[in-house]
Amino acid sequence: MAMNNQFSFSRVLLLLRKNFKENGKSYLLMFIAGFGIILLIYGLLIVAGLHNMFPSGDRKMLFTIGLFLGGTLFSASFYSFFKSQPKTIQFLLLPATTGEKLLIGFILTQIVYIIVFLISFTSIDWFMCTIYNEYVSVPKWIIEQEKHYYKAVYLFNTDTVLVKQILVMYFITTSIAHLGSLSFINNAYVKTVILFILTVVALIFFNNKMLGLMIPEPIMPYGKYFTETFRIGTIQQPTGSVTLPSFWHTTIAWFLPIFIYLSCWTMSYFKIKEKQI
């Protein structure tokens, strides 16, 4: 009975079950630690805020940091077992395709983590807002019209949380961290962060320099990353101006994240496929 070399969802399920069985305790401990930290910080906010307004800015910051820091740490440590040669051998020689093995990393870092985080965070937020609303002591001098400021609003009921942008950034940063986990055996997180910062700084610098050679206008005017219009000819004798089409920005806005995201996962696939020990 020969095994199929094509992608198989049943093998993915087997791999997923194996992963949960072998790492379930570690995942549970990570979850308890993360949940405990968020609960603790919320607790401190409640204690400090029972006579004040419940701070929404601190909660947004906690949400963003928890999502990014936790997500990237989890992704960057996903292949930390590569430090152990026997475990690497078991992983590489397990009869499953590279795509199936990669999909486990994708499911856990891109789907499971975010679902668990969102459910945990919203439930803590709901719980703490309910406690605050129940026990808040509004100062007596506050007039009736301003008392609604002392009512905690659930974080996702406010329209100031940039959910779409945060999620896009989450998917990009965690896919980079996942690639870093495959690329560096030791200190994957730190090395990936350093390389990421250096790459971004270098890209901005060289982008600025390259565009500066082509376009005789100040690049990144008024803090904008994308140049919208530029002059043709010299500053003394301009011969015309070019205005880039308006869809230019929207195109870059979706093309760039998708390009980075797909590149990271394609590179991750080949990192596993070409892995030698």
Added chain:
Amino acid sequence: MIQFNNVSFGYSKQKLLYANINLELSAGSVYGLLGKNGAGKSTLLKLMAGLVYPQQGKLSVFNADPTKRDPSLMHEVFFIPEEIDTPAIHLLDFGAEHMPFYPKFNNDQFLHYLKEFDIPMTNLNNMSFGQKKKVWIALGMASNASLIILDEPTNGLDIPSKRKLRKLIASVINEDTCMIISTHQVKDLDSLIDKIILVDEGEIIVNTDTESITQKLVFKLLPNISTTEKYLYNESSLAGHLIVKERTLDDEATKLDLELFFNAGINNKDGIKQLFN
């Protein structure tokens, strides 16, 4: 079954560990891969398993390319490394999670081998290194893979376990199975091995069966060394002088002394190569 055609490999392109090696291994045999520490035994095994890729030449295992690590090939190959690492789960869960990946896996055999090795039915975390190693050996044998690769299997095993391992190997080998055992403790497995591959400094010195060795060589313990006779190798011991010499028509066949043959191969490469290649 396994064919190396002018295969070259090195951990760096400048320094090759193996250069243009040719080797053929067939089913129905227990191969003993012998060599000094650092001779490249583990690397040769990793090449066969697809854990490292040849820089030049063609390597095929069951007519497939091991570097692709296709599931159809990987379920026929079981590699037990020298150092092992097991997850902190129950022994039976460990077997159950691997079973679906090996279509020929026999759970009854697995349980029987565990019993033979006196393995307690407990969490792998509570086991000693030797017990964990025996669990891996039992798993490998129960997988009924056609190619079982054991890298220093007797390291960490106590004396009764070594005897049980010999018994186990003898019971699982059949005409469709090939077992490759890398060891530098030749005495542990010399009764099992029917073919010898001797490697040194990136070179295959010998690839032959034990019968050919006893046909061509004699191993003796002499009180004194003769000055007229030509020995391939000799070494002094407390009881006299151990010698290896080419067998002539007058010499009776002697029992293979694997350790002495190994020493002869390492110290008189040319003499041994001339006889067997």
